[in-house]
Amino acid sequence: MSKDLEAAIEALRARQRASIAAAIDAALEGLPRIMRGTIRKVLFPGGS
């Protein structure tokens, strides 16, 4: 695999993670803070 390709795939991965995290954050917006924190912990146990 070429370095260009590796870098492009890594950028895609990062973009995908960011868009999923943003969508989840948007979905949790408006919920009470404590509930939001609990749900985030369940969805991202390792933190994100």
Add this chain to the structure above:
Amino acid sequence: MTPREIELAKLARVFGTSELPFVDGHDAAGLRALRERISATLFDDARPMLLRVAKASRLLPNASVAKVGEKLFGGLLCAHIASLLATDHALDLAIRMPDAFLAEVAAQLDPRGAHQVVAAIPGPRVVAVAVILVERGDFMTLGRFVDYIATDTTTAVIAAIADELALLEVAKFVESAAKLAELIDLVPDERLRRMVLATDRDDAWPALLPFAAVMTDRARAQTARIVEAQPPATLARIVTAALADPSCWTGLRAIAAVLHPDVQYRLAALVVAHATGAPA
């Protein structure tokens, strides 16, 4: 569009850019393998978190989940999660979502991972989504789904798409040759005739000719009859397209085999004239 250009267009969608410096040296099959490997990598990367979202979605009523999916998650996330839900659950959610949103989800969905859901969506909803995709010019998405929808539904989709050249655009992106042959075979004879006429009018032979190599014998013979009825200038345009691209040449050879001998002779003369620069 050559098979390689079609694969490049699909990869460009995956990467969100047509600047793909790493594709040099890959043929169409190599690009397809690369795309499939990248899709699998991305899916595996997101899978653990998406699984947790999918599990969480079971805790809420489907009507709420469908609304959250549409209003907040958006097409990309819904597409990723769809393949991780039980078919009945995903289907119930999909049915609750409006057609325009399903079109957004479809654009992001890898149909291989959710083929049971795709196959289970009621035909009229598939037709409605297909019409929206065509209106948006998203032929690639529709083409990727042809492999996974029932023949009756495909027939209804063909009937709902009034523009023959749009059908041709969709056909470009069908992945399986067998399904492509079936798709073309489902196009009624009169529409096939209009497709050939529209192709000739817009000089879109580079798009149509490659399909001749995978058509059923019936469709190929029907196409040959239509071509035979066209003026000499049409044959000249066909030859020009065929000589410019190997996949068109393969298609032309397939059609030529079932043309009337007189037309085969005219065709051969045109090819020789092109090759030698002499008038046909």
